[in-house]
Every structure is written in C-alpha cells, then in structure tokens.
Amino acid sequence: MTNLLTQAEFWQYLSIPVVAALIGWSTNWLAIKMTFLPLEFVGRPPLLGWQGIIPSKARKMASISVDATISKIGTVQEIFQQIDPKVLAAHVLETVDPRVEEYVDDMMLQEYPTFWENLPMSARRMVYDRVRKSMPQQIDKLVDDISDNIEALLDIKGMVIEKLVADKQLLNRIFQECGEVEFRFIINSGLYFGFLFGLVQMGVWYFYQGWWVLPVFGLLVGWATNWIALNVIFRPLHPKKFGPIKIQGLFLRRQDAVAESFCHIVTHEILTVGNIINAILNGANGERARNMVKKHIKPLVDETAGMAKALTQMAFGPTGFATLKNQVGEKAIEISQNSFNNPVFQKDRAEAVKSIMVERMVALSSEEFQDLLRPCFQEDEIKLILVGAFLGFAAGVCQFFFVFGQSLTAL
Numbered sequence: 001m002t003n004l005l006t007q008a009e010f011w012q013y014l015s016i017p018v019v020a021a022l023i024g025w026s027t028n029w030l031a032i033k034m035t036f037l038p039l040e041f042v043g044r045p046p047l048l049g050w051q052g053i054i055p056s057k058a059r060k061m062a063s064i065s066v067d068a069t070i071s072k073i074g075t076v077q078e079i080f081q082q083i084d085p086k087v088l089a090a091h092v093l094e095t096v097d098p099r100v101e102e103y104v105d106d107m108m109l110q111e112y113p114t115f116w117e118n119l120p121m122s123a124r125r126m127v128y129d130r131v132r133k134s135m136p137q138q139i140d141k142l143v144d145d146i147s148d149n150i151e152a153l154l155d156i157k158g159m160v161i162e163k164l165v166a167d168k169q170l171l172n173r174i175f176q177e178c179g180e181v182e183f184r185f186i187i188n189s190g191l192y193f194g195f196l197f198g199l200v201q202m203g204v205w206y207f208y209q210g211w212w213v214l215p216v217f218g219l220l221v222g223w224a225t226n227w228i229a230l231n232v233i234f235r236p237l238h239p240k241k242f243g244p245i246k247i248q249g250l251f252l253r254r255q256d257a258v259a260e261s262f263c264h265i266v267t268h269e270i271l272t273v274g275n276i277i278n279a280i281l282n283g284a285n286g287e288r289a290r291n292m293v294k295k296h297i298k299p300l301v302d303e304t305a306g307m308a309k310a311l312t313q314m315a316f317g318p319t320g321f322a323t324l325k326n327q328v329g330e331k332a333i334e335i336s337q338n339s340f341n342n343p344v345f346q347k348d349r350a351e352a353v354k355s356i357m358v359e360r361m362v363a364l365s366s367e368e369f370q371d372l373l374r375p376c377f378q379e380d381e382i383k384l385i386l387v388g389a390f391l392g393f394a395a396g397v398c399q400f401f402f403v404f405g406q407s408l409t410a411l
Helices: 002-036 058-068 076-083 085-111 113-118 121-148 156-166 168-178 180-207 213-234 255-270 273-282 286-338 343-362 366-372 374-378 381-403
Strands: 042-044 048-050 240-242 245-247
Touching (some): 002 168, 002 180, 002 381, 058 156, 058 168, 058 366, 058 374, 076 273, 085 121, 085 286, 156 255, 156 273, 213 381, 255 343, 255 366, 273 286, 366 374
Antiparallel strands (some): 042 048, 240 245
C-alpha cells in the first residue's frame, strides 16, 4: 500500500512542472493569437468581446510601422527616382504606341461619330501618324514634370497607411512574416520556462502545501514566461561578448533577413508602380496631377488639329474643340493608370526599389530597427499578460482540487 501511495504521489508531483510547461506554452500561444485575431471585433463592444490588438489599432500600428521604417530608409524623391522616370516614360510609350489607332477612334467616335466616320481614311492616318510622332516628347515632359513635383504630389506615408488600414490581413502579415522566428520562440519558450518554474513550484509544494501555492505559481508562470520571452527577443540591444559567446536580442540578430522580408512585402504589394500612380492621380493632390497630365497633352491635340485647323474648327466649333482637348486629357489619365498594371513591369520596378530599401534598412541602428516589431508587443501588452496570469491562476486552482484532491475544507 505504501509503495502504491508513494507512486501516486510521484505522479502528482511530476504533474506540477508538466502542467506549468503547458500553462507557459498555452498562455504564450494565446497571447500571439490575440495579437492578430480576430480581424474584426467579435462580441458586444466595447468590453464584452475581443479584436486582435493590431487590427483594432490598424491606423496607429500602420503609422508606427511607417515611421519606424519607410520614413527612415527612403524619401519620396528617392523612391520615385529608383523606379526611374525614364523607364516609366518608355513603358507608357511602349504600352500606348501599338494602340494609338484604337484610342483615337474610340475617343472620336464617342464624341464626334459623324465627323470621324466621314473623314477619309488617308486623313485619319495623318492624324494617327501625327499623334504617334508627338507622343514621345509629350510623355517625357509629363513624366519629368511629375518627377520634379513628386514631393508635393505624393504623400507616401498617407498612401501606405490607407492601404494597410483597408487591408488588415496585409498589416498582420507584415508583422507575422517579419517576426515569424520570434513568435515561434515565444510560444515554444513558454514550454521550457514553464517547466523550469514548475520545478521550483514542485520544490516549494513539497515543503509547504499552502492552498495558495499552486494558484499563485500558476499566475507567475502565465505572466513570467511572456515577460522573459520578450526580453530575450529584444535584449540586449547591442551584442555583448562573454568569452567566445556573443549574445544579442533574437530579433536584432536577424536584421538582414527581416529587412529582406519587410522590404519585399512593401515594394511588391504596397509601393507598387500602379499604387503610386493611382495615389498621385487620385490622392489629396490628385486634381493638380490630373491638370498636369492635361497640360502636357494639350499641345498634342493642338498640333494634330493644326493639320486641318479650319476644317476641325468648322466641324466642332470653339466649344466642341475645347471639349475634344478635355476628352483627350481624360483619356490620357485613364491610359496612365492602366499602363502600369503589367505584372512583369511592376515586379521589375519593385525589385529596383527593394534593393535600395533593404540596403538602408540593414544600416539602421539597433534602436531604430527594434521599432519595427517592438510596438507589436508593447501595444496593450498588459492585457495579454493579465490574460496569461488569469489562465495560469485558474490552472493552479484546478491542480489544487483535481490533481491533489484538496477540498475547500483544506483552506
């Protein structure tokens, strides 16, 4: 009987570090999940329910992310120059040139169908040829003008923030991919640190079986495993040598890999050529950009119409001719936006921008670099710690009653 009792006690005591390890793992796992999920609030706001910390503060988190990275590793002018205005102009020309006849026909038949249908084909060809010959110069001037005024036309911070606020999944993915190794470490470390805490807890319980020991240690495990993991990720900030061993925060040691991952997402999914052109034409200063397009297209219409000015003016009238120029400008804006939807071209320009951004991000100081991921943990961190502590406390209470068979009379 004694041997059986001793064996039963052995398994009871062994359960203490095992349960502590499970508490550490589960609370850290839950903390990571609660950081990102759910994307939208579930429950009855404002208190009865939950929304992932990052999605719930998408605008603030996106702003912090931009301030910590993009604003430090590239100005609007530098990014646009890396895309290369000359390459943009060449791409527009390459896209538009084969379809000049289609664009001219489409516009003229929509506005002045009778005139255009009755115009001899030889006259139409003259119009096509004049448009085709004049385009390169006008497009070059337009792109140069946009390049010279890009700081005023494009709010890159606002553009990135709006994109991330509208796509919370993408915002989550930036943090998840950049901190993938660290998040996995946090979850797994809960198991290791929890087990070590459990050994201490087992020793205390052996000598003193107070009712509060298991619940309080459970609370400490739920809180401490998260706190320790965070400090191991970000501390020490700078490498410290202990003999042949060099120690530094896990995230900070991976600066090169994180820079590559972050810059790939930003350049291939956010700061794409298409998104930038769309932000220029439809952003806060979009009207100015659209007028810029019309200004540079106007000489093209004037010169083309000049071949038969009397005929053109007679056919359209002064008002109709002004309408034609405006329609050409609108068509040019539409073409400008559609020209950059080519996936191959977008990828090529994204790689060009990525190269300079990665180089700049790798060169950031440790203090600056940690700001990319640190806010992800700092925001509402106390809530996550409290949830972990509560679950640890509850697990300790369950141990007290169900594993060691204590009752309320023992209190």
